[in-house]
Amino acid sequence: MAVALLAPTWLPSVPGIRLATCAAGIRYRDRDDLLLIDAGPEAAIAALFTANAFCAAPVRVAREHLAAGAPRWLLINAGNANAGTGQAGVAAARATCAAAGEVCAAPAHAVLPFSTGVIGEPLAVDCIEQALPGLCAGLRDDAWLAAARAIMTTDTVLKGAARTVRLAAGTITLTGIAKGSGMIHPDMATMLAFIGTDARIDAALLQELLGHAGDRSFNAITVDGDTSTNDALVCMASGASGVEIKTAADRDGFAAALDSLCLELAEAIVRDGEGATKFVRVIVGGARDRGEARRVAETVALSPLVKTALFASDPNWGRILAAIGRAGIEALEIERVGVTVNGVEIVSAGGRAPNYTEASGQKAFAEAELDIVIDLARGAAGYTKYTCDFSYDYVRINADYRS
Structure with a gap:
């Protein structure tokens, strides 16, 4: 659907x-x-x-x-x-x-x-x-x-x-x-x-x-x-x-x-992504240049662990942090990174935001459309990637494609 x-x-x-x-x-x-x-x-x-x-x-x-x-x-x-x-x-x-x-x-x-x-x-x-x-x-x-x-x-x-x-x-x-x-x-x-x-x-x-x-x-x-x-x-x-x-x-x-x-x-x-139940914008800002912002956005958007958590409406935000961390950004100061999802501040100063609750995260991740906003706090460049979740139907559609 x-x-x-x-x-x-x-x-x-x-x-x-x-x-x-x-x-x-x-x-x-x-x-x-x-x-x-x-x-x-x-x-x-x-x-x-x-x-x-x-x-x-x-x-x-x-x-x-x-x-x-x-x-x-x-x-x-x-x-x-x-x-x-x-x-x-x-x-x-x-x-x-x-x-x-x-x-x-x-x-x-x-x-x-x-x-x-x-x-x-x-x-x-x-x-x-x-x-x-x-x-x-x-x-x-x-x-x-x-x-x-x-x-x-x-x-x-x-x-x-x-x-x-x-x-x-x-x-x-x-x-x-x-x-x-x-x-x-x-x-x-x-x-x-x-x-x-x-x-x-x-x-x-x-x-x-x-x-x-x-x-x-x-x-x-x-x-x-x-x-x-x-x-x-x-x-x-x-x-x-x-x-x-x-x-x-x-x-x-x-x-x-x-x-x-x-x-x-x-x-x-x-x-209309195969089996998609969520539409997601990964919006990266505060990068030193557009290429750096793109690497972070793509790493998060491509992560199977992030995409399956999105399908489950599971606010497992540690998967987002892990993806940011492996994007290959030189000298990334993790204590400055911030993440919000649909306006809910989840990560600040490189860790759980003081006012974040599991209930607020659950509500944000349950939405059909999500904006994952990542602030690298190291420059003025940005990039937006558009993606979707991974569902059971994605596997079924592609397993049966030639049948």
Whole structure:
């Protein structure tokens, strides 16, 4: 059961961007599992990908096609990751791009492939090829909800969000969808996210702004500490509104909307973490630099002992202290460290806070949403990590995943 997460009932169309889904039978039966997106003839596209060295074949091919310039089409399948498939997997990804290009009257390098699902299985290229003509013929601008549903795997809730931004030159729309529930850890967070906007923006600037947004959202979440082979975050700007992002004010307004949208989608992934019953922010402050704060936040957020205590609503705060202590912070003065959970001061001066009671701790840890605030008291830098608890269902879901 996702933590305080409801599926959107409507997502606004983005002028210039069209989508279509279908049931290709790649792995699932009786549900859509293939998505085609047309970003428009003048689209600028930016993307971030997994840092996993064993990256999937579609990631390799998508990077190649982005470098070749002027991509327009995105082809996404669910149910098969096309990862751990060697050169045959690369050939399969290229074959799907060629097939999509032929149907859409575009060169193969104008198509970016994305896959999510089971690792190590050959991709059913024939299923995709057979579905493409109908998929291309069915493109429309109001299929964002269907698109979000088609890319789901172990997700329990469809994930999507939107922003409307009034800039000096006019109003623009940003609509985004995401999937992800397990195998979530930077870089990037198996997750996929696709954002469309009708703004007109230079591709290099879009890449810069997406990198900033991704760093503070999709690269700041963790469910289980496993970095996927297939992660990708893509932003498509059709330019159809004619509103150009040129001035500093317009850039700031667009960037703020993109940051906010990415964070909402990233949080939705954690809220729908496999078996999650708690949504947790680990907020570290008082660090000497952002990297130091990030190490502490990640160590606490990744600790299985912390995460299982959260599931049990057990205020076993010693596990948090132990995680802070092993984060590798040079010359950490433990007598200055403070910890609060949902406003309850638990640790001060490196030990139990004088006014702390087990009852107050129990009440704080029983909440469905928790803010674990850690003050290192050695500087002005900070970092926030978004995570969830570990429940019995996490083991069950992943033990049964290929069954």
